Amino acid sequence: MQTRIKEYRSRLSLTQEDLARKVGVRRETIVFLEQGKYNPSLRLAHDIARALHARIDDLFIFEVEPEPESPEHREILVD
């Protein structure tokens, strides 16, 4: 998982401590989140997105391998 928390936080000139206080977690949690080493709960992701005036999927980027298309799936897409 990659995150763009640091980028959005810098735009708002917030320190890690400021963001941690805003969302009610310890500073270490923000550090781990920025390094992509911690998967937050949906609630925390939502709170961070709100604090940074962003959307959750702008902040958290999951690398998902594309699924091979099945014939049924292709049919649905064509319809």
Place this chain on the structure above:
Amino acid sequence: MTRTKQRNLYRIIIGVLMVASGLVSIILITGETVIGSILLVAGLIFLIRGISWHLRDGDSPESDERSKKIGAYGLSYAWLTGLFFMFGLFWLDYLNIVRLGTQVALALSIMLFSRFQPGCTRCTCSGEGMLNNMFWSVYACRQG
């Protein structure tokens, strides 16, 4: 005042009260120092914990979802540590490598469960750590 600050303040107050009552009991009750020593040690632990955590954490919460997850993960394996320890103690005793009395075996188990369990992420100053320190202070006093 935040909840964290308030909790640290309570710890400091309890610590001061325990240290004071420990000193008073040592001075006033001649010949009997066990109770006074226990109060003194426990009070000092409360005091040190309250002050050091206040300086370290300030306004930030003591725990959050990440630390709770780590704690829960550790606790789920705590029983395994205990099992391995008991297993080791049994075989050490059975093979006459170490001669353990019941008292020593129980004391070692208390020490393990109260301090060195993986679920105890902040061992030295946690509730378990306090229990452990109180236990050892009583044990040391009893041994003279």
